[in-house]
Amino acid sequence: MSGRKRTLEAISFEFVMTVIAIIALVIIIAPSLVVLIVSFTSGFSLRFPPPGYSLRWYAELWNAWQLHFAAKNSLIVALWATGLSIVLGVAAALAISRSQTLSARLLDSLFMSPLVLPALAFGLAALMLFSLVGLPVSPLTLVIGHTVVCVPYVVRNTVAALAQLEPTLLESSAVLGASRLYTFRRIVLPLIRPGIIAGAFIAFMSSFDNVPVSLFLRDAATDMLPIRMWQDLEGKLDVTIAALSSVLIIATVLLVAVMERVTGLSRRLAN
Amino acid sequence: MGTAPASRDVTSYGMGLAAPLALFFLVFFVAPLLQLLWLSLHNDTAGLHWGLGQYLHFLTDPFSLSVLGSTLLLGAEVTAVCLVLGFPIAWLYQRVGPRLQTIIILIVLLPLLTSVVVRTFAWIVILGRQGIINATLQSLGIVDTPLKLLYTQFGVVIALAQVQMPLMTLPLITALGRIDPNLDDASCSLGAGSWRTFFRIVLPLSLPGVIAGCTLTYAAAITAFITQSLIGGGQMLFMPMYLYQQASTLQNWPFASAISIIFLLAVLAVVSVFTTLGRMSRGYGGA
Numbered sequence: 001m002s003g004r005k006r007t008l009e010a011i012s013f014e015f016v017m018t019v020i021a022i023i024a025l026v027i028i029i030a031p032s033l034v035v036l037i038v039s040f041t042s043g044f045s046l047r048f049p050p051p052g053y054s055l056r057w058y059a060e061l062w063n064a065w066q067l068h069f070a071a072k073n074s075l076i077v078a079l080w081a082t083g084l085s086i087v088l089g090v091a092a093a094l095a096i097s098r099s100q101t102l103s104a105r106l107l108d109s110l111f112m113s114p115l116v117l118p119a120l121a122f123g124l125a126a127l128m129l130f131s132l133v134g135l136p137v138s139p140l141t142l143v144i145g146h147t148v149v150c151v152p153y154v155v156r157n158t159v160a161a162l163a164q165l166e167p168t169l170l171e172s173s174a175v176l177g178a179s180r181l182y183t184f185r186r187i188v189l190p191l192i193r194p195g196i197i198a199g200a201f202i203a204f205m206s207s208f209d210n211v212p213v214s215l216f217l218r219d220a221a222t223d224m225l226p227i228r229m230w231q232d233l234e235g236k237l238d239v240t241i242a243a244l245s246s247v248l249i250i251a252t253v254l255l256v257a258v259m260e261r262v263t264g265l266s267r268r269l270a271n
Numbered sequence: 272m273g274t275a276p277a278s279r280d281v282t283s284y285g286m287g288l289a290a291p292l293a294l295f296f297l298v299f300f301v302a303p304l305l306q307l308l309w310l311s312l313h314n315d316t317a318g319l320h321w322g323l324g325q326y327l328h329f330l331t332d333p334f335s336l337s338v339l340g341s342t343l344l345l346g347a348e349v350t351a352v353c354l355v356l357g358f359p360i361a362w363l364y365q366r367v368g369p370r371l372q373t374i375i376i377l378i379v380l381l382p383l384l385t386s387v388v389v390r391t392f393a394w395i396v397i398l399g400r401q402g403i404i405n406a407t408l409q410s411l412g413i414v415d416t417p418l419k420l421l422y423t424q425f426g427v428v429i430a431l432a433q434v435q436m437p438l439m440t441l442p443l444i445t446a447l448g449r450i451d452p453n454l455d456d457a458s459c460s461l462g463a464g465s466w467r468t469f470f471r472i473v474l475p476l477s478l479p480g481v482i483a484g485c486t487l488t489y490a491a492a493i494t495a496f497i498t499q500s501l502i503g504g505g506q507m508l509f510m511p512m513y514l515y516q517q518a519s520t521l522q523n524w525p526f527a528s529a530i531s532i533i534f535l536l537a538v539l540a541v542v543s544v545f546t547t548l549g550r551m552s553r554g555y556g557g558a
Contacts, residue, residue, distance in 0.1 A: 009464040009465055009466065010459075010464065010465040012465075012466075013464070013465035013466050013469065014465070017359045017362050017363065018359070018363060020355070020356065020359040021359035021360045021362065021363040023356070024356035024357065024359060024360050024436070025360060025375070025378055025379075027356065027429075027432075027433055027436075028378055028379065028381075028382055028433060028436055029378055029381075030397070031382075031390060031393030031394060031396075031397060031433060032381070032382075032385065032389075032390075032393060034393055034396050034397055034403060035389065035392065035393045035396060038396050045401060046395070046396045046399060046401065046402070047401040047406075048396060048397075048401070048402055048403040048406055049403075049406070087291075088291050088292040088295055089292065091288040091289065091291060091292065092288065092289040092291070092292035092293070094284040094288050095284055095285065095286050095287065095288035095289035096286075096289055098283040098284075099283060099286065101286075103286065104286065104289075107289055107293060110293070110296055110300075110301075111292065111296065113300075114300065116486075116490045116538060116539075116542055117535060117538065118493075118494040118510075118511060118514075118531070118534055118535060118538060119494065120494065120496055120511045120514055120515060120531075121307065121514065121531035121532075121534060121535055122300070122303065122304070124307065124514065124518050124524075124527060124528070124531055125303035125304050125306060125307035125528075125531065126299065126303045128303065128306055128307065128310065128524060128528075129299075129302055129303040129306045132306065144299050145299075147295070147299075148295075148296070148299055148300050151292065155292075202384070205384050208386070209386045209387055209388070211387070211388070211496065211497055212494075212496055212511070215515065215519070216518075216519075226386060226387070226388045226497075229386075229388045229389075229392070230388050230497055230501070233388070233391075233392060233395065233501055234500075234501070237395065237399075241392060242392070242396070245386075245388075245389040245392050245393070248385070248386050248389050249385055249389060252381065252384050252385045252386075253381065255384075256377065256380065256381065256384060260373075260377070265380070266373055266376035266377055266380060269376070269380060269441055
């Protein structure tokens with residue numbers, strides 16, 4: 001009798017949890033699917049379901065030179081910011097990862113703080129400092145600002161990769177007569193490379209998508225893709241944006257698939 | 272046997288390697304924030320007269336206080352929705368095979384890496400007058416005229432919850448993975464039901480993950496300027512947009528600086544409350 005009661009109770013629990021989990025997963029995935037479907041509409045509005053299907057908005061996107069220009073700028077800034085983040089971030093991660101000293105822990109907190117501080121406040125602060133020292137906003141100030149908010153991802157993932165490194169490997173290498181630099185190149189770097197790549201990938205994506213820092217640090221001539229899209233959406237609901245969004249969604253899915261292969265991204269982020 | 276001191280050397284690198292990034296942060300991160308603080312403590316735009324005028328203005332102005340209040344409330348609502356929806360995902364993750372696990376993780380991860388503007392745009396399509404929700408409700412005859420979903424608090428909360436869900440779910444998956452599955456069986460074999468086991472064993476033991484997830488979700492939700500402004504529209508004003516309007520449209524940098532500092536302090540206060548709770552819960556979990 002009590003056994004039967006308990007199974008009913010267990011079934012009710014599992015049922016509720018599974019249903020909520022499935023609803024939650026649908027809520028996560030549905031918006032992307034809706035955008036993909038709407039982008040193929042033959043109509044002029046974002047009506048769902050679309051009245052008919054066509055590729056007209058992709059043709060429209062092909063000719064939207066303003067969006068192309070903005071995309072090019074975003075790509076260039078993201079590449080520079082990612083490159084700078086890798087150089088500065090990997091070096092810093094090597095220094096702080098195995099050190100338990102107070103200064104190492106303070107530096108770690110400092111390097112991670114852009115992740116929780118409001119980026120808009122940092123954007124305004126950086127603009128004020130640049131104007132104080134007489135440095136006009138330009139692609140250079142954009143790269144600097146983006147690097148500050150992107151470097152934490154590289155530091156965090158590199159530190160995590162270094163933490164998994166077996167110290168005995170490095171000791172054996174040293175005992176066998178390898179120099180520190182040789183050990184770094186032949187042992188350490190190959191082992192932490194997936195971590196660095198994963199961090200650089202997230203840094204790149206977050207730079208490409210950044211609005212708050214770009215809003216303050218770009219000059220009038222440097223249009224950035226997410227800002228262009230945001231301003232287009234504030235004005236009118238253009239279906240071209242749906243086509244562009246679909247392109248970005250597909251590109252993200254493909255990049256994530258590649259990263260999953262190369263770096264095991266999902267395991268890295270779930271641990 | 273002189274390798275013992277040398278072995279420490281080969282596994283660690285000098286702190287000097289952190290110098291370039293430390294210097295970069297000092298010049299381009301710490302200095303700007305100090306400059307922000309400095310300007311916020313001045314009563315005039317030129318920064319000649321020291322004073323707490325900007326802060327007094329904010330703290331005595333009912334409008335500014337209501338913006339701060341609604342922003343903090345929004346964060347709490349989004350965090351609550353993410354927790355209620357995210358926990359079952361983490362629970363399901365621990366119960367399925369490795370293939371489904373990878374699929375679940377990738378579903379959770381994708382929005383994290385998809386552009387925020389794109390994700391927000393999707394919600395405009397869903398919540399709009401001709402959007403999927405209104406179309407469904409109308410075709411089922413549940414409503415005659417389209418519901419107003421866009422530009423409402425409900426719309427902002429649901430869109431932000433979807434946008435920030437990965438930040439809640441990933442730490443929860445990690446935390447649930449660390450719980451000894453035998454505890455679950457032990458609790459059940461001692462006669463506690465599934466619900467009771469969940470609330471008395473699983474939930475308390477996953478508190479470090481819950482707190483980590485809540486911290487990230489809350490901080491991200493209150494600063495998520497794009498989603499707030501596009502889904503909320505002109506009617507609803509939250510701290511980031513308020514800051515941007517004062518700084519950019521009105522060029523009132525001292526007041527915008529004070530707003531930034533107050534906002535920063537609010538975020539830091541929330542993070543440190545959560546961190547303290549996290550430390551306490553780890554003690555509880557380890558006991």
